[in-house]
Amino acid sequence: MHGGGMMMVTGSSYGQMPYSSRPESRMRDHLGENVRRMRQIQRQAKEREANAHQPVKALWKSEKYSGVTSKIKEDIKKPPSTPRPKSATFLRAHSRTGPSIKNISRPCTPDPPSEKLTVPPARCSSEIRFNRNNIDFIRVNGVSAKRQTMKRSPSVNALDELKKKEEEEYNKHRKGEVPKYLQVRKEHWKKTEEERIANTPDPEMPPGHRLLPEKERQQTLKLLLTKEDELVSELSALPLRMDTFRIRSQKQELENKIAEIDEAKKIFNRPKVITPRTQ
Numbered sequence: 001m002h003g004g005g006m007m008m009v010t011g012s013s014y015g016q017m018p019y020s021s022r023p024e025s026r027m028r029d030h031l032g033e034n035v036r037r038m039r040q041i042q043r044q045a046k047e048r049e050a051n052a053h054q055p056v057k058a059l060w061k062s063e064k065y066s067g068v069t070s071k072i073k074e075d076i077k078k079p080p081s082t083p084r085p086k087s088a089t090f091l092r093a094h095s096r097t098g099p100s101i102k103n104i105s106r107p108c109t110p111d112p113p114s115e116k117l118t119v120p121p122a123r124c125s126s127e128i129r130f131n132r133n134n135i136d137f138i139r140v141n142g143v144s145a146k147r148q149t150m151k152r153s154p155s156v157n158a159l160d161e162l163k164k165k166e167e168e169e170y171n172k173h174r175k176g177e178v179p180k181y182l183q184v185r186k187e188h189w190k191k192t193e194e195e196r197i198a199n200t201p202d203p204e205m206p207p208g209h210r211l212l213p214e215k216e217r218q219q220t221l222k223l224l225l226t227k228e229d230e231l232v233s234e235l236s237a238l239p240l241r242m243d244t245f246r247i248r249s250q251k252q253e254l255e256n257k258i259a260e261i262d263e264a265k266k267i268f269n270r271p272k273v274i275t276p277r278t279q
Contacts, residue, residue, distance in 0.1 A: 205274055206274070208276060208277055209274045209275060209276055209277060210274070210275060210276075210277050211272060211273070211274060212272075212273040212274065212275050217268055217273050220268050221265065221268040221269065224261050224264050224265050224268065225265070227261055228258060228261045228262075228265070231254055231257050231258050231261065232258065234254055235251065235254045235255070235258070238250065238251055238254075
């Protein structure tokens with residue numbers, strides 16, 4: 001057996017479809033289709049032509065009025081009611097029936113009175129004398145053109161005035177200075193912030209106490225300093241010899257008061273001073 005025959009299985013080679021299972025390719029008959037299409041178009045054209053020559057179907061008319069004639073047709077057939085001997089040829093071409101134009105006489109328009117005339121009549125044109133002056137119109141026109149100012153539209157003038165006003169306001173403003181409305185606004189913001197901070201409760205404040213205002217704290221501190229100066233003056237005025245019990249007691253009392261004032265000064269020198277609420 002040859003090598004080529006080993007690849008044949010039941011009459012067909014390996015890897016190919018059997019001949020019977022291949023799809024049949026049919027070629028389209030374009031010529032026949034075109035002929036059929038042309039004949040169809042011709043048939044439709046003949047049908048339309050036959051329908052066009054058919055008589056138009058008469059409009060429907062009721063049998064009730066079949067014997068009634070048209071009144072318009074009767075009016076057309078009637079002769080004119082009155083003869084028209086002159087108007088029959090009136091304004092008809094080549095009729096020449098009207099009066100001759102030469103025979104028509106038309107009166108002339110009367111001349112207006114001389115005192116109402118602003119222009120002398122034509123018959124006096126030969127008697128008119130013009131008073132001409134030796135004027136150099138070219139020179140006059142040149143001088144007028146130089147002196148003439150150009151008229152501008154209102155919108156352009158308004159725009160120029162607005163720009164001029166803005167420039168004046170800009171020049172009036174002192175550069176480097178904060179505007180007044182910003183200063184007022186900053187003061188308002190500062191007061192609002194101070195009020196907010198003052199009204200905010202302090203979490204470190206024990207119940208039944210209040211925060212001493214800054215003004216009251218400064219006044220109390222000032223009073224303590226004044227009192228301390230007075231006590232120091234009294235202490236300096238005591239005699240050097242402490243022989244008696246009264247002098248030693250007075251000195252001890254003054255020193256105790258000065259020590260209390262020092263402690264109070266330390267408290268009131270703090271930024272926040274908490275005091276009990278007075279009932």
